[in-house]
Amino acid sequence: MTKTRLYMGVSAALLAAASVTFFAKSAPAADPAEVVVASYGGAFQDAQTKAFFEPYAKATGAKVTGTTGTGYPKVKAMEQTGNISWDVVSAESPAFVNEVKDDLLQPIDYSVVKADGIPAEFRKQYGVGYIKFGTNLAWSKEKFPNGVTAAQFFDPRVKARRVMPSDPTYSLEFALMGDGVKPADLYPLDVDRAFKVIDRVKDQIIGYKGASDQQALIQQGEIDLAYIANGRVNDAIKAGANWAYSWDASLSDTEFWAVMKGAPHAAEAMKFINFAVQPDQQAELTRQIPYGPTNVDALKLLDPAVAKDLPSNPDNAKLGAVLNSEWWHDNYESVKARWATYIMQ
Template sequence: MRSQRFKNRVVAAILTTTSLFAVSSSAVKAADLVVASYGGSFQDGQTEAFFEPYAETSGVKVTGTTGTGYAKVKAMVESGNVIWDVISADGAAYEAEVVDGLLEPIDYSVVQADGIPEEFRKEYGVAYIKFSQNLAWNKDEFPEGLTPAQFFDPEVKARRVMLGLPYYNLEFALMADGVAAEDLYPLDVDRGLAVIDRIKDQLVGFKSSSDIQAFIQQGEVDVALGPNGRLNNAIEAGANWAYGWNGSVVALEYWSVVKGAQNSDEAMKFINFAVQPEQQAELTRQIPYGPTNIEALDLLEPSLAETLPSFPANAALGVVIDSEWWNENLETVKQRWDEYVLQ
């Protein structure tokens, strides 16, 4: 008993000393505005298009950091140790963060971007980029190209790869099976899985997007459903591949403000700046992802604009993922999906 109390006291003592130590070293730089993104070449583009110009025009120091994601944002808010102001969040993370109340509502009196369609201006985030998952094929094997229906045709022999997620895959499969984009939701999960099941034995696996790029480059697969950015990377690296817009599934990337952010006013100003057509176009020039602000498309060279998910002709062939539906149904669908995958 006594030793227990002693132990507690020791623990307390250790905690205090280490924390003193730590606080003194961590209470260093209080950046004016902290924006969390993903690092790498994408963030290099963001720095050029958003962070540096904003710092120049506003005089506010912008610190770009990495590691955004649902888990870390949740941990940050729960611990009350909010360091980030603005985060870049993909659709899935955004919806999950909204449900858990981890975000500040967007102040639309500050954020003004009429070029961004109404449905992309959400309560807690502004979509600023469109990513899409496209069907891609090896041009040596399929010089004529490939349709989504052929992707799921077991008679078309090919080594295929799909994403290791229920979303995108199910939408793609259902559209390939003839479901119109506007009738997709609520998803018919059973039907979608049945479609995928036709070619399951020809799949090398359900993989992450970085893996898919590597497999394309190394000649490991002939056909893939993967993110257009990664497909572009592979093609630029020399892969003799092409991709199409039929059945493409578009996801959005949001700007959001973390709940309890120290500089939320400044954060809103930053978001407003970043979603303006000029800045959006600039990011696309740096790294070819589709801007949500349609006015930005006009600022781009037509040859570049054509390759983007935002390009009207491309967008017409695909569908924008309904992340709200997914957020409500992810848990049950994920379970069905996991069971199916392991069968």
Template sequence: MRRSLCTSISIAMIAAIGATFVTAGNAADSGNVVVASYGGSFQDAQTKAFFEPYAGATGARVTGTTGTGYAKVKAMVTSGNITWDVISADAAAYESEVKDDLLQPIDYSIVKADGIPAELRTKYGVGYMKFAQNLAWNKDKFPNGLTPAQFFDPSVKARRVMLALPYYNLEFALLADGVKPADLYPLDVDRGLKVIDRIKDQIVGFKPPSDVQALIQQGEVDVAFGPGGRLNNAIKAGANWAYTYDGSVTVVEYWAVLKGAPNAAEAMKFINFAIQPEQQAELPKQIFYGPTNIDALKLLDPALAKDLPGNPENEKLGGVLNSKWWNDNLASVSTRWSTYIMQ
């Protein structure tokens, strides 16, 4: 599974550019487009769901590269040495890129996004995928399941693991403590830390996503709050675990085009192709992420669709990360968080 927001929201971190993947259609090239993403299993899934089908349908040459992120995008646009056209950007990186005028407007005369919710059809990007952080538990220890309130109940004895950085964790704690999703922001950081403090002595650690999955598979924790994709992978690998969308936190991923992109016209055509229901429905078949186009859910096996992040029935059980709030408050909250988890 690809990186979590824990790496991309730290906008000062510059990701190195990795290997380049090229997919060419059978027909003569009618255009070129370079798409920057994150590599790994996520980019493998994007290649199968978007890159290869677009190349096959249009004859265009689609080059997938890695390293997308706010810092790299800013460096590229500022220097004028722009080698990417389309980027896949999580909500936090996207907000920073918009704020710094690094993107060009989406051409909605080409990009037909009627099936995408209005709030995700923005001036500079189209939300095309959702992922979530979920509560999960060992079914042998908790055969009747677990609620978010029980996760933070010190009388419920269990080895717990949470994520390494403050976002998601604070939202989860506040939701568990009775805050309604619509009232999450501005986050009450003091209250969130007090909720976590109730069970802090039972927390094995505050870990990155890969470690959350490893601890589950190694039998070293009983309950976890972590990425749904990692939880799903652990279960597929044999962990007798279950998870819920109650108290979950959902995040949106955007397609966007760099300001000054050398193949902007082809970039708009690619985005239009990639947000249609048929293509969005291909991504969840490859990796555990949900579509934003509601019509895409109708094309999926109901058993798969009902369990995906972004399914309205799941999303209403939790909150949606407010990346604008975090962009404004990340530095100050991270300082407090770092001090808190080290105490």
């Protein structure tokens, strides 16, 4: 009996070991790492793909999916429905502060995200500022060979097909600067005055469009004047548009990387952000589209000729204003509702 039991015990053990080996070899491989990044499309997202998405996928083997539609309303809707399909969002500062206010984001894990080269003002609890961009007055050189001022943009006697941003942010500041308000005196915004300024040329505004659509209109020759992100109009010029732009009455802002609360791939999202805020990747984004890096070490990697045309260049910065995200944090909802009604009238 002892031998029999020993034999049976050994046989059972061998069978169990063989089963474990069999099932281990037969089990499917773990899914590759994945991260979904929401941005804006067009030239900016093309630049992000070359500077961030493709290099990260190559370096880590992770699948990076870039999608469009980022913005506070979409992030809020996803959180409210619980149908969260994004991990990382690229957010302008007004959207970012509202997403923080509504508890839509999760804290950045700075044990993973090494952001020592980024000034403290851009290292927030819920996001990392990774570029500075400008929104600028731009014009067709064929229509206006001598250039245009912000005051002329809002002068009804200056006939032109105009386009303005689709959001009240940037638009109201531009209107007030066009009406003579100095950049240092913009905030708190005189909203009533800004709407009256826009009213002067409303019959010449062909649309209120996002930056990607504005760029398309420029390249298709369908507009004469625009208030547009500097990188977008610069990209249109590279593509052959006979346009120019100015830093007068420009408005600079910061774009943040953030991770949605409940993101399906939160751990990979932190790793992606860490990769994207390093000097080499930030510098590469600037080479692709002229937005200013926040990592001070990235600036050292850039051609001085490129750095000269960035929002962070002191000569450019002094000609315009800096968007006050805190003011928009407190006023966005009421102004947005009024803006939505206004542009539909």
